[in-house]
Amino acid sequence: MATRLEKDTLGTVEVPAEAYYGAQTARAAANFHISGLRPHPALVWGTLVIKKCAAKANMATGRLDEKIGAAIVQAAEESLAGKFAGHFVVDPFQAGAGTSHNMNVNEVLANRANELLGGALGAYDRVHPNDHVNMAQSTNDVFPTAMRLSALHMLFLLHQELETLCDALHAKGTEFDRILKSGRTHLQDAVPIRLGQEFEAYAAAMEKNLAGLERCRPNLCELGLGGTAVGTGLNAEARYIDLVIEEIGRETSLPVYRAANMVETTQNMDPFVTLSSALKGLAINLVRIANDLRLLSSGPRTGFNEINLPALQPGSSIMPGKVNPVMAEVTDMVAFQVIGADTTVTLAAQAGQLELNVMMPVIAFNILFSMEIIRNSVKQFTESCIKGITANETRCNSNLEASVGLATVLAPYVGYAAAAEVAKESMQSGQSIKEIIIARKILSPEKLAEILDPYPLTNPGVPGKRQ
Incomplete structure (x- = not known):
């Protein structure tokens, strides 16, 4: 060469x-x-x-x-x-x-x-x-300013994908609103819930994570450019400092503003700690949702099988016909990486001494890499998984009918102890809650039907009573 x-x-x-x-x-x-x-x-x-x-x-x-x-x-x-x-x-x-x-x-x-x-x-x-x-510049004011601008740019792109995910989850919430299923707590049968309610809850969680990311924006818009080497502004005219911040605002259309204390913005990595923490919170909720989908789609014969995830590729090199929840799995792996990156950002942010944090490059790398992969993951998760989910309504209904969680509905009428006895007998005998109530003549078939009217069971109030 x-x-x-x-x-x-x-x-x-x-x-x-x-x-x-x-x-x-x-x-x-x-x-x-x-x-x-x-x-x-x-x-x-x-x-x-x-x-x-x-x-x-x-x-x-x-x-x-x-x-x-x-x-x-x-x-x-x-x-x-x-x-x-x-x-x-x-x-x-x-x-x-x-x-x-x-x-x-x-x-x-x-x-x-x-x-x-x-x-x-x-x-x-x-x-x-x-x-x-x-x-009129130093690496020490240029690099943290570039970190802020790049994070704001990536935040805009991530915001778009998260909004699309929220919309897709709300759409599934509406689509599945009339499908009753057994709720589960501790991975055990619980009271009924609508499949749509589960997806609406996922959407609400993502909206909260999105709001948390947006709360990071104002501190990222505070720029210490002009502080030069240690934040004191040596070799940078006061007029230059105001002009360069104004120029950046015009160039990027970002609501940037001059730092109140340029020494502080040269030393302190708090805006990135906060952003990294918000990304970690998003990653944790994505893991939780992805794992719920893996459980709800498990089977198809020996698991919950209450929803179907899109079949994207063969799932095994040895087991013919096996299809795995690959988009949920990759979402988990990306989220684990983001959670680990937060630890790096935390350690690097506290490792700054006196007038400068010299660990900025590794903070920038982990923040931007996390935002890049989580944005791409959210996009794929939305398009290749969430939008294609279908419900197995028959399976949801049969699981609800067999659930011992229905005993909770009876407690206001027969008392906690009696309802617990019914649940115990159901688990031992394999009979449904309905069958045992009618066989024991605890309630009339008409009253039982009124109490167990499915849709009201998933709304506030005591089933079977006028509110």
Whole structure:
């Protein structure tokens, strides 16, 4: 591979001849063979937005030459359009604070801006990565701001998929509203419930998780850009700080605002701890719902078999005809990964010392990776599982008829002890609750029919009594 020589403060470095990145990125690429991954596209997007807006703000203050600033802005716009996507190469597991990532972006933009002004790659005589692209900035204010912007971007995408999931669950709640089944607590027979009520409850849980994620938004919109190295704003004019935040708001249409205390936003990772916790809460509920669906569809002959999940692929290499609940299973696995990532974010957030948390790259990676996979999982879960669920109404009815949970309905009429005796006899004899009540003449068939009228059993009140 052809190379060119570049110099940085440590000496001479070989850089691939056609690379738009430079010496510091080449060092990082050599130093950090860790995961084989590239930076998340959302983090690159957030960083490019900052560089574009910083160039505009620095031109507005008169500090940055208009010709140089315009070239940086054009380079950023081309990069935002994906033209140089292959040149953002630093592993997410890198040196602390994200300096390598920041310099990767600085170098790509500087090289492209130089090229636009008639210069050659690697010759920073016209546009310099530090002096011009990074003007009035530090990694220490750029990287946490890019983290916030990228998280807000991913939050928007996740919000869309969660709304679709909620709509699909509500639709199933309506579709299954008239289907009565046995409820279960402790995995044992309980009082009746409608299948639709179960799905409406799932929708309500997802809506609460969605609201929890949305509550993270305001703190993510607080930007410490302009705080530079330690939050004090050294080398950044006050007017620049206001202008760059305004430019980011225009560029992204996000309701961003200047941090009240830029030292605090440089040190503190609380917004990401809160977001990670909200993602964990979402993951926990997704596991619970996915596992319920696995139970309700279990069988088909030896399990509950009260619902059918879409058949997506053969389920066994040895057992012919077996079909597994694959979308529920992958949802579980994604959720486990997100729950584990929350532990990493928690440990990294408390590991910051004094004026800077140097563990930001691993926080950014885990937050964005979690949002990416949970968004994709929710989308697949909705489209390939939830929307295709059908109910086995006959099985639901037969399980309800056989349930000893119906004894609870009798307690207001015959007392808890007598109802418990009926339930015990039902379990021992195999007879239904109805059959035992009629055989013992505890209640007349007419009264029993009134009490056990199915639909009212799933609403508030005492069955068989006027409310």
